[in-house]
Amino acid sequence: MLSINKDQKRNKVIEKRLLNKKDFLIIAGRDPDLNIDNLKKMKVNELRALFKLTHSIDGNLKDMRGNCFGCLTSLRHDYTSKLNKNYCMDCL
Ligand SMILES: [Zn+2]
Numbered sequence: 001m002l003s004i005n006k007d008q009k010r011n012k013v014i015e016k017r018l019l020n021k022k023d024f025l026i027i028a029g030r031d032p033d034l035n036i037d038n039l040k041k042m043k044v045n046e047l048r049a050l051f052k053l054t055h056s057i058d059g060n061l062k063d064m065r066g067n068c069f070g071c072l073t074s075l076r077h078d079y080t081s082k083l084n085k086n087y088c089m090d091c092l
Pocket of ligand 1: 068069070071072073087088089090091
């Protein structure tokens with residue numbers, strides 16, 4: 001689960017951002033064992049699955065698969081957007 005420290009709770013300022021391909025290439029660039037050229041050819045959804053990461057939340061990298069990528073609530077089969085299975089019906 002998300003850990004939120006007291007300061008963040010008080011201020012309610014939480015940075016929440018969906019990771020994009022550029023983020024993954026930066027993350028991969030820190031690991032000399034990874035082949036960046038191969039990763040550049042992959043789709044962002046494939047990169048999210050490979051790294052098991054989807055979001056940056058207050059600077060912490062998190063795996064929010066199974067939750068809506070917009071509002072981060074748990075996805076339910078009967079309330080998942082038909083346009084994109086990573087979003088709930090409220091967000092897409
Ligand atoms: Zn949502």
